[in-house]
Amino acid sequence: MRDLTQLEFDQHHLWHPYTNVTKPGPTFVVKEAEGVHLTLDDGTRLIDAMSSWWCMMHGHRHPEITRAMHDQLDRLPHVMFGGLTHDPAVDLGRKLLEITPDTLTRIFYCDSGSVSVEVAMKMAVQYQHALGHPGRSEFATVRSGYHGDTWKAMSVCDPDTGMHHLFQGALSVQHFVPRPPAVLGQDWPEDPSANGLAELRRTLETGQHKIAALILEPVVQGTGGMYFYHPEYLNQARRICDELGILLIFDEIATGFGRTGELFATSFCNVEPDIICLGKGLTGGHISFACTMTNDRVAKGVGGGNPGIFMHGPTYMANPLACAAAKAALDVLTAQDWRTRVADIAAQMATELAPARDLENVADVRVLGGIGVIEMKYRVSADDAHARAKDMGVFLRPFGKNIYTMPPFITTPDELGQITAGMLRLAREL
Numbered sequence: 001m002r003d004l005t006q007l008e009f010d011q012h013h014l015w016h017p018y019t020n021v022t023k024p025g026p027t028f029v030v031k032e033a034e035g036v037h038l039t040l041d042d043g044t045r046l047i048d049a050m051s052s053w054w055c056m057m058h059g060h061r062h063p064e065i066t067r068a069m070h071d072q073l074d075r076l077p078h079v080m081f082g083g084l085t086h087d088p089a090v091d092l093g094r095k096l097l098e099i100t101p102d103t104l105t106r107i108f109y110c111d112s113g114s115v116s117v118e119v120a121m122k123m124a125v126q127y128q129h130a131l132g133h134p135g136r137s138e139f140a141t142v143r144s145g146y147h148g149d150t151w152k153a154m155s156v157c158d159p160d161t162g163m164h165h166l167f168q169g170a171l172s173v174q175h176f177v178p179r180p181p182a183v184l185g186q187d188w189p190e191d192p193s194a195n196g197l198a199e200l201r202r203t204l205e206t207g208q209h210k211i212a213a214l215i216l217e218p219v220v221q222g223t224g225g226m227y228f229y230h231p232e233y234l235n236q237a238r239r240i241c242d243e244l245g246i247l248l249i250f251d252e253i254a255t256g257f258g259r260t261g262e263l264f265a266t267s268f269c270n271v272e273p274d275i276i277c278l279g280k281g282l283t284g285g286h287i288s289f290a291c292t293m294t295n296d297r298v299a300k301g302v303g304g305g306n307p308g309i310f311m312h313g314p315t316y317m318a319n320p321l322a323c324a325a326a327k328a329a330l331d332v333l334t335a336q337d338w339r340t341r342v343a344d345i346a347a348q349m350a351t352e353l354a355p356a357r358d359l360e361n362v363a364d365v366r367v368l369g370g371i372g373v374i375e376m377k378y379r380v381s382a383d384d385a386h387a388r389a390k391d392m393g394v395f396l397r398p399f400g401k402n403i404y405t406m407p408p409f410i411t412t413p414d415e416l417g418q419i420t421a422g423m424l425r426l427a428r429e430l
């Protein structure tokens with residue numbers, strides 16, 4: 001067998017996310033990263049405009065986060081969480097309680113966003129079971145959602161973009177309503193048929209005795225299309241759920257930790273969910289980690305039922321190294337004036353992306369906090385974007401119809417200008 005270069009080996013043997021392993025697309029080899037920059041094997045430095053899939057909020061290799069990880073690595077990289085606990089888990093827990101919605105007091109640590117969604121859904125089912133509703137084991141959600149790639153999480157992803165037809169028979173059937181039609185920043189349409197609530201109420205009422213919970217990404221639907229919707233939808237959804245005994249789950253894996261301009265998208269509304277999922281930015285992108293938090297009502301419900309124990313416990317639950325990274329990342333977040341930073345990023349993106357509105361192929365341009373989106377009228381190829389964006393010194397990987405950025409919060413105005421110029425070029429050329 002001849003010697004393969006690193007890239008050749010990769011292209012022959014390694015699967016990448018959502019790719020055909022027999023037809024590999026253009027792939028860059030990253031040698032190192034620091035701050036907003038990725039350094040490739042040919043020496044090129046690219047701004048990571050994706051924050052490495054939305055999690056590297058404070059930049060790569062952040063000195064305070066890596067220091068906390070080094071310290072933890074030298075002491076206790078891992079220990080099982082059954083019957084044992086440790087400072088990193090407790091310290092992170094204290095910090096989470098400080099910054100998350102007040103009613104969410106019970107924390108389940110897990111490995112990734114998708115798992116935190118699985119945990120949330122299991123919690124809802126066990127809660128309903130404990131209350132004497134074993135038939136309530138299904139879920140309701142809106143279209144264009146995304147909640148992860150594991151089976152149960154996938155069942156509440158958008159049926160079209162999540163390719164439910166492909167997995168027919170293997171996926172649980174859930175209850176879908178159209179995506180929330182009322183747009184953030186516009187007046188709330190009171191008419192329930194215009195604001196989407198008539199449809200939501202009908203679905204929840206019809207399925208009442210089968211539905212354990214309604215799961216939503218609050219205000220921002222991420223991977224399912226980068227749509228921003230009116231927070232009043234969430235206030236009203238809370239009311240309907242309460243009336244019908246249905247739990248409300250907010251998946252804040254993408255929206256948490258300041259990305260939307262609020263610490264959590266939940267802050268846009270006047271209500272709190274029963275269960276919240278956090279991930280992605282939790283460790284500032286330094287190591288995989290997530291958590292599911294719930295209120296006393298659900299915790300006591302599950303605990304008071306039969307068997308009382310919550311039926312989940314990952315091997316690497318509350319991994320100390322990940323907890324230490326997360327605690328440091330949250331300290332970095334709250335020690336800075338993140339609100340002003342994100343507002344400045346939003347204002348600059350709004351100005352610099354506006355010219356895309358005049359392009360014939362562009363359907364919409366929208367910005368919320370640290371999220372900037374050029375929605376095209378057709379699907380664009382992520383592979384075709386790579387080389388063009390590289391020429392501009394930027395790493396961009398469009399998804400579906402959207403050319404978008406979620407820049408690290410430390411991105412300077414010059415660097416952000418480079419990102420938006422790259423996005424405009426892609427909108428013109430793709």
Ligand SMILES: *Cc1c(COP(=O)(O)O)cnc(C)c1O
Pocket residue numbers: 112113114115117146147148149217222223251252253254279280
């Ligand atoms: C990314 C994401 C997930 C899945 O998280 P993973 O860590 O990739 O498993 C779930 N929900 C939302 C809203 C996400 O953006």
